[in-house]
Amino acid sequence: MKPSKQTELIDSYFSNLNDETKTLYREIITHLSGLGYSPRKIKSAISFMHGEHNKQIAKMGMRTSKKADPAPFFSLRFSACAGYSERFIKIVGGFIEKYPTRAAMCVKGGCGFYKGAADSHVYKYEFPGGEIKSHCGAYAIEIPDIKTDDLVELKKLINEEHEYLMKHEAVSTGEDSD
Numbered sequence: 001m002k003p004s005k006q007t008e009l010i011d012s013y014f015s016n017l018n019d020e021t022k023t024l025y026r027e028i029i030t031h032l033s034g035l036g037y038s039p040r041k042i043k044s045a046i047s048f049m050h051g052e053h054n055k056q057i058a059k060m061g062m063r064t065s066k067k068a069d070p071a072p073f074f075s076l077r078f079s080a081c082a083g084y085s086e087r088f089i090k091i092v093g094g095f096i097e098k099y100p101t102r103a104a105m106c107v108k109g110g111c112g113f114y115k116g117a118a119d120s121h122v123y124k125y126e127f128p129g130g131e132i133k134s135h136c137g138a139y140a141i142e143i144p145d146i147k148t149d150d151l152v153e154l155k156k157l158i159n160e161e162h163e164y165l166m167k168h169e170a171v172s173t174g175e176d177s178d
Contacts, residue, residue: 006039013046016062021072024148025060028074031155032058035162050162053169057161059140074146078157079137080121080164085153091143093125096135121164 010029014022029039029048037048037057045061059075078084123135143150 009039009041009046013060013062016070017072024146024151025072025074027151028058028060028154028158031158035158037162050165050170052171053165055138055165055169056140057158057165073142073144075140075142076154076157076161077137077140078161079123079135079139081157081160084157087150088143088153088157089125091141092123092135093127095139095141096123096125096133099135099139100133121168 014025017025032048036050036052038051039046039048041047042059045059047056048058049056055077057077061073062070063073064070078088121137123137123139123141124132125135126132143154146154
């Protein structure tokens with residue numbers, strides 16, 4: 001039996017990884033697949049989307065640079081999640097600082113890209129001094145240096161974001177989703 005294009009895509013990606021990283025990414029991919037997310041090649045990355053809502057929840061690929069060897073990256077959309085660890089809080093803060101022009105317009109009524117209350121699907125960060133900034137929740141944020149210790153939290157965030165997307169973004173079956 002010939003492998004599927006999705007299997008070939010993942011196998012090709014895995015060929016660039018060491019055994020430890022391959023095991024870690026395989027577990028993440030297996031979890032995403034179990035929730036119905038399929039890998040798709042988009043530009044030079046692999047994006048994971050669900051057929052019922054077609055929103056990206058995760059992205060992975062190889063970061064290339066003229067100054068360094070290629071390195072794997074993993075990005076996760078977890079804007080609808082709450083109660084994550086200090087590590088992830090700092091990642092959100094760094095992302096908001098790096099991309100200040102991607103402020104969450106929906107909290108001011110300026111975007112209709114997502115369903116559900118605006119505050120329920122944006123990244124928020126409180127800076128030292130008390131200033132709170134928000135960032136568009138449509139983006140998957142890169143999680144640097146993921147390790148096996150991150151798996152439990154990553155799966156929790158994936159599950160929580162998936163639940164939100166299925167409730168608010170999935171193609172309606174005719175039933176009231178609220």
